[in-house]
Amino acid sequence: MNPTRPGAGWIEVIAGPMFSGKSEELIRLLKRAMIARQRVQVFKPKLDNRYSEGDVVSHSQMRVPCELVDRADEIMPRLDPRTEVVGIDEAQFFDDGLPGVCGHLANLGKRVIAAGLDMDYRGIPFGPMPELLAVAEEVHKIHAICTSCGSQAAYTQRLIESDELVVVGATGAYEARCRRCHEPDGAPPASEPWLIPPADEGREA
Numbered sequence: 001m002n003p004t005r006p007g008a009g010w011i012e013v014i015a016g017p018m019f020s021g022k023s024e025e026l027i028r029l030l031k032r033a034m035i036a037r038q039r040v041q042v043f044k045p046k047l048d049n050r051y052s053e054g055d056v057v058s059h060s061q062m063r064v065p066c067e068l069v070d071r072a073d074e075i076m077p078r079l080d081p082r083t084e085v086v087g088i089d090e091a092q093f094f095d096d097g098l099p100g101v102c103g104h105l106a107n108l109g110k111r112v113i114a115a116g117l118d119m120d121y122r123g124i125p126f127g128p129m130p131e132l133l134a135v136a137e138e139v140h141k142i143h144a145i146c147t148s149c150g151s152q153a154a155y156t157q158r159l160i161e162s163d164e165l166v167v168v169g170a171t172g173a174y175e176a177r178c179r180r181c182h183e184p185d186g187a188p189p190a191s192e193p194w195l196i197p198p199a200d201e202g203r204e205a
C-alpha cells in the first residue's frame with residue numbers, strides 16, 4: 001500500500017525467515033516505484049569492507065543497485081533530498097539506530113520500505129527488527145516453505161556450527177522450517193553470531 005497522499009511519509013516492513021521472498025518483494029515494490037518515476041535510494045548494511053556499492057539480490061537472482069553503509073546514521077547524510085522512496089535490505093543487521101532513522105525519513109515525507117529477518121536462527125527477535133515492526137505503518141509478515149515437511153515456514157534453521165564471528169562461504173548453512181520442524185536446541189550456543197554468506201555468490205547475507 002502507498003501513503004494516502006503524495007509526500008506523506010510511511011514505513012513498511014517486510015519480515016520473515018530466509019527464503020520467504022523478502023528481497024523479491026522489496027525489489028518488486030522498488031521497481032514499481034521506479035516505473036512510477038519516483039526517485040529511489042536503497043541502503044544495505046556493509047557486512048565486510050570489500051565494497052561500498054552493491055546490489056540487493058534475491059535467491060531467484062532479481063536485483064537492484066544499493067549503497068552499502070556501516071551504520072544507520074550514515075543513511076541521512078547520503079540521502080538525496082529529491083528521493084521519494086527509501087529501500088532498506090537486511091534491516092536485521094543494522095544497529096539500534098535504524099528505527100529512529102526510518103522514523104526521521106518518514107517524517108520528511110519519504111516512503112520507507114525495509115526488509116529483514118524477524119528472528120535469528122534460534123527463533124529470537126533479530127536486532128532492531130522488533131522496534132521497526134512496532135513503529136511501521138504496515139507490516140508484511142511472509143513465509144517460506146518448510147524444507148522438512150512442506151508447511152508454511154516462519155523460522156530459519158541453521159545447519160552448520162562455527163566459532164567464527166563472520167563465516168564467508170556459508171552457502172547451504174540455512175534452510176526454512178516451520179515451528180514443528182525448527183530445532184533451536186540443535187543450533188550452537190546463543191553467544192555465537194549469525195553467519196554471513198559471501199558477497200561473491202551474489203548475496204551478502
Ligand code: ADP
Pocket residue numbers: 016017018019020021022023024025057058059060143144145146147176
Ligand atoms: P529472502 O530475501 O526472504 O531470503 P528471496 O527473495 O531471496 O528470499 O528468495 C525467495 C525465493 O527463494 C523464492 O522465490 C524461491 O525461488 C526460493 N526458495 C528457495 N527455497 C525456498 C523455500 N524453502 N521456500 C520458499 N522459497 C524458496
Ligand code: ZN
Pocket residue numbers: 146147148149150151177178179180181182
Ligand atoms: Zn515443517
